[in-house]
Amino acid sequence: MAHAHTVKRYSGLMDWLTTVDHKKIGILYLAAGGFFFLIGGLEAILIRIQLMKPMNDFVSAQTFNELITMHGTTMIFLAAMPMIFGLMNAVIPLQIGARDVAFPFLNSLGFWTFFFGGLLVNVSWFLGGAPDAGWTAYPPLSSERYSGMGIDFYAIGLQIAGIGTLVGGINFLVTIINMRAPGMTFMRMPMFTWASFVTSMIILFAFPALAVGLIALTFDRLFGGNFFDVSGGGNVVLWQHIFWIFGHPEVYILILPAFGIISEIVSTFSKKRLFGYSSMVFATVLIGFLGFMVWVHHMFTVGLGPVGNALFSIATMLIAVPTGIKIFNWIFTMWGGRISFTTASLYGMAFIPTFVMGGVTGVMLAVPGADYQYHDTYFVVAHFHYVIVGGLILGIFGGIFYWWPKMFGRVLNETLGKASFWFFFIGFHLTFFVQHFLGLWGMPRRVYTYLENQGWDDLNWISTIGAFAMGVGTLLVLINIFITGLKPRNADSDPWDGRTLEWTIPSPPPEYNFKQLPLVRGLDALWKEKSAGNKEMTPAEPIGPIHMPSPSLLPFIMSVGLFIAGLGFMYKNYDFTNGFMSMLFGYNIVSIGGLVITFACMFLRSVYDDHGWHIEPEELQDKGVKA
C-alpha cells in the first residue's frame, strides 16, 4: 500500500482545538470538567456560608435559588460526567489494547458540544440571571410564568451538552465491542472498562428521554406549547416521569464508573486478582438494568397510589443486592492482600464504608411510608451527597491519582496527596453526616434561611466548617497538580506494579498507543505475563504501518454554531431596546445562522472523505518503543 498522504500537523492552541487523539481529548475533558467542578464547588461554599447561621443575609433568596440550581446542574452534568469521560477516554482504549476509539472525529465533537453547552448554561450568570428552579426544573416553577430566562439557558445548554454525552456513549460502546485486542474477550476485560461499557449503555437509553423533556420544556417556554401548562390541558407530573426516567439511570451513569475505578485500585494495591470477577460483571449489568426500573421512587409523594409505590419500592431495594455483592467482593479482594497505602489506595478504601452509608440511607428512602417523612428534607440531601460525593468524587480522585502518571508521565506528590485526601474525607463527613440529623429534625431542603433555636443552628455551623475543609482538600489537589507539572516527565511505564494493559506502554503513551497490538492470554493480562516471568506482552501482529485519523477543526466550529443557535432561540422573543438586535434575533437570523454553520460543517464532513495518515514502521523503530 502506498501511504503518500500528507497531513497538516498543528501545534499549540490549534493542536488542542483540532485534536482527535483520545488521550488528548481525555485531558480536555478532565480540564474542562475540573474547571466546572471548581465553579460548582464555589457555589456550594456560597450556599454553606449562607446557611452557616440562622437568618443570614449573605445572599438574597433569589441568588440562593440560582446557586442551588447551578450547583446541582453544574456538578452532575458539567463536572462529574465530564471528569468520568476524561478518565474513560484516557484509559479504555489502553485497557482493551486498542490504538484508538472507534470514532475519533465524533469523540472530539462530543467534547466540544459538552463544553459549549456547559458554557451556555454558565453564561446565564452574566446575561440576566441563572436558572433558579432547582436542577430538576419542575414545572410549573420552571414555566415562563414563574421563572426567568435562566431556565432557557438550562434547557438549551443541557440539550447541547447532552448531544456530546450521547455521542461519547455510542463511541465507547462501539470501541469496546469492535476494537478489543486479540484474546481480549468480554470476560477478560478490566472492571473499569466493563463499568464504562454498562454506563455507556445507560447513557444511550437515558439521554434521549432527557432530550425530549428539555425539548418539551423549550417548546412550552418559547413556542407556546402546552406539555406542562395545566391551563392548556398539560400535565406537570409528565415532566417528573420524563425527568426521572432519565434522572434515575443518570445516578448509575455516575456511580458505575466509580465502581470500576475502585475495582482497579483495590485489586492493584492489594496485589490480588479482583475477588469474584464474574459476579462483579453480573452485578454491574444488573445494576444497569435495574437503574431503569426504579424512577418512580423519586415520586412517592406525588400520589400515584400504594400499588405503584410498593412495586417501585421493591425494585429499588433490589439494587442493594448487586451493590452488596460488589462491596463484599472489594473487601474479599483486600482480605489477605498485601495492601499498600498510596493516595489512590486511600481514596479507594475510604470509598467503601462511605458508599455503604449512602446506600443504607437509600434503602431507608425506598420505603414509601418513611419517605413521606424524609421527602424534601436535608436527609435526602445527605443521602445523595453520600452516594455522589462519597462514592463518585472519591472514586474520581482515586482514579486521578492512579492514572495521572499514565496520562501525564508524572507521579503526583504522595505527601500532598495524602493531606488532600484527609482534608477532603474528614471535611466530607463533617459536612454531610450532620445533615442526616438536620433532615430528621425537620429542616427542609432548598430553604435559603431558617429561624434560630429550632435545633438546627449548631449542625449547620458544623456542616459549613466541613465544606471549607473539602474546599481546602480540593485546593491541595490543584497545588499538587501545579507542583508536579513543574517536575520532569520521568514516570515509569508501570509505577504501581499494575495488572492491566495500560501499564505495558510508556507514560505518557505514544500517539499510536501500541506499536504492536498485544496478545491477551487471560484476565489481568499484564499480571499474567509478569507471573509467567515475561517482561512484556507477546505481540499479536508484526510491526507495520499504523493508520491515524487526521486532526480537524470542524467539531469545534460545529459546537460554536450550536452555541450561537442556542442563544438565538433564547432571545427570539426578547425585548431589546436596540432595533438592530431585535431584528437579528426576532427574525431568527442568529438562530438560523448558527444552525447553518453547524450543518455546513456536517456537509463538509460528509462530502470530503478524510482517509487519515500512516505512521511508518521506520518511524516506530526510531522511537525505540517497547511493545
Place this chain on the structure above:
Amino acid sequence: MSQTHAHGHHGPETLPPEPEKATLEGRNKILGFWLFLGGETVLFGTLFASYLALRNQINDGPSGEQLFSLPLVAVATFILLTSSLFSVMAIQALHRHDLKGIQFWLGATVLFGVLFLGLEIYEFFHYVHEGLTFSTSAFSTSFYSLVGFHGAHVLLGVLWIALLIVQLSKKKLTVVTAPKVYVAALYWHFIDVVWVFIFTVVYLMGKVG
C-alpha cells in the same frame, strides 16, 4: 485489511461481496448506527408516551377524531412503506455491486419520501386551518411534536440520501461509500417503523377513540 475477492461480475473486481462490512471503519459505522437507532427508539418512545398521556386534553380545540382523515393517512402510509421497499432494492443492488441500481432505487426512495412530506405538510396546513395550532391544547402540542419530529426525520433523510446519490456518482461504490449507503437504508427503515406506530397509535386509535 480489506480482503479481495474476485466476485461479482457487475462491479469492480476488487470489491468484496459485502463491501459495507469489509473494513473495521465500515463495521464500526454500522454498529454505531444501530446503537444510535436504539437511542432514537427511546426518543420516540418518550414522545409517544407524552402523546398518549395528553391526547384527550383538547382544551376547547378540535379533537383528533374530528380532524383525522384515514384515507389520506393510508395513502401516506402506503407511500412511505413503498419507499422502504425501494431502499431494500438499493441494498440488493449494493450487494450486486450495481452502482446505477443503487442510485436508481435510492432516487425512488427520495422521490416517495418527498411525496410523503408533501402530504404531511398539506395535512398540517389543513389542521391549522381547522383551528388546531401548536398552542391550541396539550393534544395539539404533543401531536405536532410527535408527528413533526417524524416529519423532520423524513426531511433529514431525504436531504441525506439525495446528497449520497450525488456523492456516489463522483466517488463510485467503494468500501468507504458502501457503509454510507447501508446506514442510510437502516435510517430509512427506522423512520418507516416509527411511522407504523404513529399510524396505529395516533391515527387509528385517534379515530376509534
